[in-house]
Amino acid sequence: MPLTLDTDEVQPPAALITAPLPARGRKRAAGGLGGGKLLPGAKVSRVLDLPQEKLIKSISAIAVSKKRAAVGFQLFVGSVVENGRELSSHDLQAQTQRLLDQLKCDAVVSEINGGRGIVNFKINQELLAKTVVQQVSKDGSEYGFKSELLSSLPRGKMLVEFSSPNVAKRFHVGHLRSTIIGLLGAGFQQFGCEEKLKTNPLQHLFEVYVQVNRVAEKDESVQKAAQEFLRRLEGGDPQALSMWQHFRALSIEEYDRVYKRLGVYFDEYSGESFFQDKSQDILKLLESKGLLLKSVKGTGVVDLSEKGDSSSYATVVRSDGTSLYITRDLAAAVDRMEKYHCERMIYVTDKSQENHFQHLFQILRIMGYSWAECCRHVPFGLVQGMKTRRGDVLFLEDVLDEARTRMLENMASAKTTKALDDPHDTAEKVGLAALIIQDFRGPLLSDYRFDWDWALQSRGDTGVFLQYTHARLHSLEEMCSSETSCDFNPACLQDPQALSILQHLLRYDEVLCKSCEDLQPKHIVNYLLTLSHLASVAHQALPVKGSAAEVAQARLQLFKTVRSVLASGMALLGIKPVRKM
16 A cells, blocks of 8 residues: 655645545344344344345444453444334334334354343354354454445545654654744754754754744744745745655655654655645635635635635735645645545544644635545644653653663663563564553543653553553463364353353454544443453463363464464554564
């Protein structure tokens, strides 16, 4: 899949991912959990005289609970739509009772009960164990994607813009947008040093930016010089372009290095022409459509009010003719759609830019681009209290270094740490997992206070715990490699701890679907944390070594199944599972 990093606008619109939307598998009842063997959709379909696709999202695997042991599915009768309308309260109860009266147990469904709009189906436990373990073994990393739940999601190519690094500025841990190129262009001659630029380019450029920004707060002439540099840059001035291209090349080197640590790679760098012709093309198009108006200050604006009375407008061009973020974002959106022909365009930025993207999408709609309805902003909150031992942090690389250093120390002092070929690589992967899980555990929109001690705990809901669980299960597989066989007796997996794991695995496709629908990684994170806790309990209660051969083989297959799904889910979050720690 092509990944594109935009790094040559005044404020680049960031990293892009273009890829086909999930199209793995077709039907939950045809290739996922059940293949018709487990999911009771066909039975319900016949009784209600509704096609099975109408029931897919009304039937879900029962969530694992400490209070009760449940194995099977629930039908939420109230969510079933009949003839385009929701069931009334009377009809709901009638349909629920009708199902309870007419549905019969068989070799798959061992018990049916319910009430108040819910019908519960308890699944034959041996069939559950056999089906889940065999399905995970067969599908590997594709497990969960072969589901009608996911096949019902929109198909096509999706483009995601994220991270928004500023050219000539190091990665910030929160990374807010800011105009810096004009100030750098105006300030480098005064504060820049070619020798320092060669030695530590991004750090020196940042120092220049800090110095010139401090002066600009008190000296209006510096601000004007910065605006003049931008005007020259957009006008194609050779000297301004040469300086810009030099800064850009240095920036890309920095981004490549830091992105590599995050496991992100790019095939293409684009956006160079946005300064000159593309943003100007947008302004000409707005003008030709009669949408570009002049404000009393001489700026160019677009009226966003419904009544056309200019009570609400967005500024798209300065009085001196230079473009703004929104102008270049408009140019970028049009250019990307023409280039990639994507079905969805998603922007992931901090929540302070919500108003910006509302205006962006609204202007696109006013311009007549129907695909603007497929654009979506996913806002995230701010990280508070992020500090290293040297003090407050500004840069992502400092955070990555701190996580690796602290993990190395923790691993060195832990009695259970294995002998590692590359401790630094392991610490890097585990430290990054700690950062990702802490960041993704809650709603993206929420601010949160960062805590190093909590994030790096080996127990609890942390990325370190996920990595530890994966490494522990991998170690178990290696230790018992001589006993490995795909054949196992599902009757040996009827302990409560095993059934809880199997029941939880039934829900994986639902979790994937939920994350795809609301674009929130928290569902996957919490699912994996629960899976790890269940595996930890089972590891203690269901020993492999010392058990009868048939029991040991079945338990080993169960733990291999857990590790496979755990590794797959971690990979979705950008975490590289470790085998030893």
